[in-house]
Amino acid sequence: MNAVTRGWTLRQRVVTLLTVVGVLLVGLAAAEAAVAARNRAHTDAVLTETGPLRVQAQELFNALLDQETAVRGYAVSGDRQDLLPYESGVEQERDRIESMGRLAEDYPAVRGELDAVRIQAERWRQAVAVPVITTVDQDGTQAAQNLINDRTRQEFDQIRSSMSRLEAEILAEREANERNIRRTGNLLVVLLIIAALVVVVAGAVLLVSLERMVVRPLTGLAGQVREVAEGDxxxxxxxxxxxxxxxxxxxxxxxxxxxxxxxxxxxxxxxxxxxxxxxxxxxxxxxxxxxxxxxxxxxxxxxxxxxxxxxxxxxxxxxxxxxxxxxxxxxxxxxxxxxxxxxxxxxxxxxxxxxxxIGRLTTGFTEVDLDRVMAEVAGQTEVARQQAGAELTWSELPTIRGEEPLLTNLLANLVSNSVKFRRPDVPPRVHVSARLVDGEWEITCRDNGIGIEPEFADKIFVIFQRLHSKDAYPGTGIGLAIVKKIVEYHGGRVWVDTDTEEGTAIRFTLPALPEDVEAARAAADERDGDADATGDDAPAGSTDAEPGAERARPADIDETATTGPTDDTLRDADDQRPDQATSGRTAGTKETVR
Missing domain, CATH: 3.90.20 (Hemagglutinin Ectodomain; Chain B)
Known part of the structure; x- marks a missing residue:
């Protein structure tokens, strides 16, 4: 079901509401700006026009009063000093009328009353002030005093009346501006209240809409989900x-x-x-x-x-x-x-x-030195090796965790098989070596015997599997099966290296001790650093760590790889049990036993 059949989406509704509220608020903001401008204009009129007009009107009236008083005083005293206020009053009157005329440009009624005051003041001077001053100068003060009578007083009273009307008109304009200020201020308040109401109403509508369109549907959906979560x-x-x-x-x-x-x-x-x-x-x-x-x-x-x-x-x-x-x-x-x-x-x-x-009757794992084990194996296989004229050698071997009797049995079986499955008229040579590969010791037992065809490489580890008759090579056919079970019991694997050029190479792995792995990594890092410093490449095969953290391994005879065996004979496996061998020991990091 699409959005058309289901109605407006929540996004559309929220956007529409916000758009309407935004338009209203923008309109109110524009109206408030216009009203605020008008309010500011009315305030400016009060402060810069009608206010100064009132002050200057009072100063104008004072200048007229100074003129009338100075003329009366001069008519009595005849002293020219008494006319100084008259002259300064005339100057002040002109300045005030000019200034008030500029301020009253927007007020025609005030301008008319100001013109009336100016005309009457000029008429008073021509009718009263100038004749009195002239009379005093020509005929003396007595004659001048006779000119000041009720008619001249009425002339100045008319000026008083015009000034009163001017001040009244100025006051009326000021009051009108103040009323405009109050009206626009009230209108601003009303607009602000309307804006607040718009926000409140929009918020209320939004809350109600969220309650109806969001909270209730979500609550109902959550309730249904809880029912499902509870098992329904x-x-x-x-x-x-x-x-x-x-x-x-x-x-x-x-x-x-x-x-x-x-x-x-x-x-x-x-x-x-x-x-x-x-x-x-x-x-x-x-x-x-x-x-x-x-x-x-x-x-x-x-x-x-x-x-x-x-x-x-x-x-x-x-x-x-x-x-x-x-x-x-x-x-x-x-x-x-x-x-x-x-x-x-x-x-x-x-x-x-x-x-x-094997694996059922256990004595527990301990750290076993394979060099010591090989010395024990050499003693156990001494009689068989002497009879066959065999040579047994081994490179320096590591220390691992395991059961020493089982490991002794393992290596004794491998050595015994290498001695037993020898070529006619060829003295047997058996060599055991080890190298560290990916955190495991890879141990190799290599001989120069009859070899094993690749297709039989896996069969020799099967129990009772024989590749020769018991008359050709005596044995029960269980020796290498024991080897495989011991290796797997120690967490390793065993196989035949089919790429050996001569004889047989049986390889098996055993887990290395953590300290041997760390020492090998440190040695590899040191070699890499030396190679970087000298600019020479590391020698081939340098990634294999040797037994021990600081010991060098002699060249192993099992390191040469070829395309396959050359012997066309097959071999079987048998074991040499420890309880049937001698207990002789040999020592040394590389031992040769004949």
Whole structure:
């Protein structure tokens, strides 16, 4: 629904109201400006015209009085000094009449009365003042006094009457200006009151409009939204008021419908999840029961099964020692098969138990020095290496957090496999090295043995997966599966580097200690600073940190990458258990053991 069918929008209504109020206020402001100008004109007239006219009219009358008094005094005394006020009065009269004439330009009645006073004053001087002065000069004071009679007094009284009319007219004009001032002042007050009323009425209209068009619709919409928020998701929301609020209500209603739809889907998903959780709970219970059975089996395998197996192996070995050569050749072969089978069964049970205990029977993580672990591994594998003429070396290795027995077993398995899977007539060489990559130690065990084809690189870590017959390379096929489980238990990963030119390189990662990571970063920053200062580029591969914060790693034999292995033979994996090896140790940051 558009704004045309729904009526004026809130914006249109507010703009219209403000426009009307603005026009009214502008009109009132213009009227007030005009009235204020008129008031100012009337005030100026009082202050600069009628006021000064009254003062100058009084001064004009005083000048006329001075003339009449001086003429009378001169007629009595005949002294010329007595005529000085007359002469100065005449000058003052002319100045005042001229000045009053300029001020009375806008007042014709005042100007007429002023002309009448001027004419009568001039007539009085011609009829009275000049004859008296002439008579005194020619005939003496007695003759002059005879000229001053009632007629001359009446002449001056007419001047008095004209001055009274002039002052009355001036006063009337002044009062008229004062009335105009009061009228325009009152009109200004009325206009201000009207402006205030316009503002008040506009405010009241705005408040009522906001109450009706904003507050009530919003309150109603908020109430409906609260009902939905309280859980009534099927309550339809309707809007009222301006088109904006109706559109808002429509949007909220659309949102409610979507929420209701999503909630329905969530309920269905929750029901499915609850069903899945129920199934998982059942499976977890079954898994717990299965684990108990496995633990019971492990106990039986480690005690009940091995006891008769040891008896079988012992008596088979006894038969082999006592009756070897006394029976026929086939009987000796059968006895040998029995002894070998019993021994393989013992090794298989022990390996399975060791595999199942990884991560389940734990001694807790501690800081383990892999250099010390490699010394222990060298001692454990000494007999096998001497028999094969193998050489074991390692670069300086880091310290990590882990379980030392498991890490010893891990490296012992890798070294034993490298010694076992050797090429004929080639003395085995095994080298272990480490480098820091992205906060992890990448440890490499490389040999010059038979190698592994890339398509079998992942299969060798599968339990019981063998790539050769047990006659070619003895073992249970569980050694590298133990290696993988130990590495993953320590938070790392293990893989075969298929780009090795000769032999096999098995790499695995272990989390580095925070101090080693910080030391590596500091060393990298220092190298970058030195490179910037000298203008030389950093050498290739300088981003890999070495074991220890201040220790340099000798050249590792696993750093050379090629396109792939060249041997066409395959290999399997087996382990050398710590309990079956010697306990000899070696020391040094780079050790060579033969």
């Amino acid at each position: 998701y099927q309550h339809e929301i309707s809007g009222s008021g301006p088109p904006e609020f109706q559109q808002l209500a429509d949007d909220v209603e659309a949102m409610r419908r979507k929420i209701a739809k999503d909630l329905a889907e969530v309920r269905e998903a929750r029901e499915r999840i609850e069903w899945v959780n129920t199934q998982l709970q059942k499976q977890a219970e079954e898994l717990v029961r299965s684990n108990r059975d496995l633990e019971q089996f492990a106990y039986v395998a480690s005690h009940d099964l091995q006891e008769p197996l040891r008896k079988v192996a012992s008596f088979c070995q006894l038969l082999q020692r006592r009756y070897a050569g006394q029976l026929d050749e086939r009987a000796d072969q059968y006895i040998g098969f029995a002894v070998d089978g019993a021994q393989r069964m013992q090794r298989l049970i022990n390996d399975l138990l060791a595999f199942s205990r």
